[in-house]
Amino acid sequence: FLTSLSFLDICYSSSVTPKFLSNLLKEKKIISYGGCFTQLYFYALFATTECYLLAVMAYDRYVAICNPLLYLITMSPRKCVQLIAISYIAGIINAFVHTMAASRLSFCGPNFIKNFYCDAPPLFALSCSDISLNYLLIFVFVGFNITITSLTVLTSYTYILVTIFKIHSAKSRRKAFSTCSSHLMVITIFYGCLSFMYAQPSSRQNYQLDQMASVLYVVVTPMLNPLIYSMRNQEVRNAFRNILRRTFHVKHI
Secondary structure (H helix, E strand, C coil): CHHHHHHHHHHHHHCCHHHHHHHHCCCCCCCCHHHHHHHHHHHHHHHHHHHHHHHHHHHHHHHHHHCHHHHHHHCCHHHHHHHHHHHHHHHHHHHHHHHHHHHCCCECCCCCCCCCCCCHHHHHCCECCCCHHHHHHHHHHHHHHHHHHHHHHHHHHHHHHHHHHCCCCHHHHHHHHHHHHHHHHHHHHHHHHHHHHHCCCHHHCCHHHHHHHHHHHHHHHHHHHHHHHHHCCHHHHHHHHHHHHHHHCCCCC
16 A cells, blocks of 8 residues: 555656746746646646545554454455455546546646646636536535545544543554554645645635745645655664664664
8 A cells, every 4th residue: 555655646746746846947837738638637636646545544543553363364365456446446437537537628828836736726717618517516525525535534543542441551552553643644735735725615715825836735745745654664773773873883872
């Protein structure tokens, strides 16, 4: 799951960041019509897939803490592959629906996107045709995706907390909390930005705040995820200490 999460972070950040960085060096910041919809498709695909993958990881933590003796049976390699495949299928369906619906819109100009990449709401704002269907699709699909995945996360962590509080050993409770803390931090950042960007009504949309949330969601979060998970890993911390010792010739860190 961590390998899949790392791959998704690389992919959905790479679908936006290279063009964003190249535009910073150009006076004329332009993206082609086809490039814009390609960016929209892959961004929606990888972002939705990560949304489901984080929910799958929450379920994985639930099984590991609440049913540890059945973990190897419940979360067999085949089951893990199936859950990852379902996450990608959900992402493909969501991306295809929104991209096809957006490609049917007419754009009369000026085609100036109020964001640093081609996201659905800023793209709809440029259209001179009826966008009520597009916003309905966002409400249905994004609402469904967020509801299903967030309920999975909340249900899993409710059972986890109940199980942890039943543990008598303080050391075991700390270990169980430590197991979940990295995932909880990632989920809080990811779902917080996602809800802010897509849950607000279009009439109240503030594009400047959306741009700030987009930077956090697309650029900062994929950069933080490896740090959050790695720094919670004792082997990674030990390797980092060894590198510092060799680099700065320090005996104890």
